Amino acid sequence: xxxxxxxxxxxxxxxxxxxxxxxxxxxxxxxxxxxxxxxxxxxxxxxxxxxxxxxxxxxxxxxxxxxxxxxxxxxxxxxxxxxxxxxxxxxxxxxxxxxxxxxxxxxxxxxxxxxxxxxxxxxxxxxxxxxxxxxxxxxxxxxxxxxxxxxxxxxxxxxxxxxxxxxxxxxxxxxxxxxxxxxxxxxxxxxxxxxxxxxxxxxxxxxxxxxxxxxxxxxxxxxxxxxxxxxxxxxxxxxxxxxxxxxxxxxxxxxxxxxxxxxxxxxxxxxxxxxxxxxxxxxxxxxxxxxxxxxxxxxxxxxxxxxxxxxxxxxxx
Ligand code: UDP
Numbered sequence: 001x002x003x004x005x006x007x008x009x010x011x012x013x014x015x016x017x018x019x020x021x022x023x024x025x026x027x028x029x030x031x032x033x034x035x036x037x038x039x040x041x042x043x044x045x046x047x048x049x050x051x052x053x054x055x056x057x058x059x060x061x062x063x064x065x066x067x068x069x070x071x072x073x074x075x076x077x078x079x080x081x082x083x084x085x086x087x088x089x090x091x092x093x094x095x096x097x098x099x100x101x102x103x104x105x106x107x108x109x110x111x112x113x114x115x116x117x118x119x120x121x122x123x124x125x126x127x128x129x130x131x132x133x134x135x136x137x138x139x140x141x142x143x144x145x146x147x148x149x150x151x152x153x154x155x156x157x158x159x160x161x162x163x164x165x166x167x168x169x170x171x172x173x174x175x176x177x178x179x180x181x182x183x184x185x186x187x188x189x190x191x192x193x194x195x196x197x198x199x200x201x202x203x204x205x206x207x208x209x210x211x212x213x214x215x216x217x218x219x220x221x222x223x224x225x226x227x228x229x230x231x232x233x234x235x236x237x238x239x240x241x242x243x244x245x246x247x248x249x250x251x252x253x254x255x256x257x258x259x260x261x262x263x264x265x266x267x268x269x270x271x272x273x274x275x276x277x278x279x280x281x282x283x284x285x286x287x288x289x290x291x292x293x294x295x296x297x298x299x300x301x302x303x304x305x306x307x308x309x310x311x312x313x314x315x316x317x
Contacts, residue, residue: 002026002067004109006057006100007074009036011179012114012172012219016071017041019220021050028063032056034088035076040179057096067107069227072100072152073114079142079269080185086144093148094155101159101167112168112227113156115234117276118146119171127242127277130171130234140271153234160232168226173238173278177216177298178305187211191249192299192306195258196316205268207246212277214239215298218291225287238278239291255299 003020007013008029013036020027026049029041033054044050055061057074075092076082082089097113104111120128121136136146153169160167176188183189194201214237222237243251249262283289310316 001069002028002065003069003071004028004030004063004067004103005071005073006030006096007036007072007114008052009033009038009041010073010077011040011177011181012175012216013073014040014179015177015216015220016073016223017044017050019224021047025049027051028053030055030057030061031074034085035081035181035184037181057099058091059099061099061103063103063107067103067109069110069112070100070104070107071112071114071223071227072097075114075145075148078181078184078186082145083141083269089144090148093145093152097152097155101155101165105159105163105165110166110168110227111156111159112170112223113152115153115169115171116145116149117171117173117236117238117278118142119150119153120276121146122271122273123275126275127240127279128236129279130236130282137271141269142271157232167232168229169232169234170223170226171234171236172219173236173276174211174213175216175219175238176213177302182306182309187245187248188213188302189306191252192256192303193310195252195256196303196307196310198258198260200260200263201249201253201258202265202267203246203249203262204265204272206264207249207262208244209268209272210242210244210275210277211248212239212242213248213295213298214291215293215301218293222283222287222289225289229287231286235283235286236278236280237283237289238280240277240280241295242277251295252299255296256303
């Protein structure tokens with residue numbers, strides 16, 4: 001296959017690029033590098049089946065030659081990022097999705113949308129199955145991301161129904177691993193860096209809010225299988241092992257030997273979901289997929305990567 005990955009220099013896009021290259025495919029990674037980082041794909045530069053295009057997916061896209069698949073992963077993805085980049089976030093989810101779908105239609109390629117558990121908002125059904133319509137505040141600070149992704153799903157289904165494009169929608173739950181942006185403000189980079197510096201971990205609110213964390217290799221496997229399936233309705237991909245944020249902080253402190261404990265801060269953003277856990281029945285039935293990497297195993301890959309990054313940048317002795 002010849003595959004275009006938007007957001008190809010981002011956390012998920014770069015791991016997907018690795019997987020497609022490893023499977024013998026040709027990858028064009030597109031990124032405007034607003035939140036992506038060329039360092040994430042530096043090891044692929046010079047590979048004969050890899051090409052990088054610095055381009056903003058909200059502008060008209062021209063690609064020479066055939067394409068078999070378009071994977072649309074471009075977007076700011078952490079609450080801190082999309083609060084800082086609200087208009088870019090809306091544009092890449094709306095205009096970017098439209099351009100990427102137009103390209104897929106033109107090339108007769110499959111299209112896969114990276115959607116999100118955020119389409120469920122602050123959910124009133126727990127765990128969240130794909131059939132749940134969600135509980136989203138359109139005008140809250142998170143609305144720029146949530147509504148952009150909801151629009152992106154609607155646009156994807158419209159191209160599927162009206163133009164017959166072969167489309168796939170993955171709803172991604174909290175995912176972590178090497179290459180997350182150090183300063184993206186999300187819970188995994190924040191907690192690991194604080195713990196490695198032996199600082200107290202900043203738990204927002206009382207820490208009773210829950211998340212369910214999946215390791216990046218599980219996500220990549222789910223996306224790879226979904227692309228090859230013939231299923232066009234959304235599929236949740238996430239690890240259902242749910243923890244409170246306070247419990248998560250304790251796990252990180254334990255694995256890093258951080259003696260500094262936690263400090264509670266009144267920093268929760270408006271509409272910060274109180275709970276989040278994927279119902280993955282559908283992924284099991286349609287894709288035969290289930291997560292394989294435990295939190296401990298995943299963190300044992302991730303913590304050393306962060307340590308190394310901080311040492312390389314001279315931020316940790
Ligand atoms: N959080 C926290 N401390 C931090 C960063 C985040 O307690 O330093 C909390 C945040 O309030 C939220 C959860 O961790 O309840 C996950 O936040 P994240 O920014 O990773 O993304 P989200 O899952 O909300 O999209």
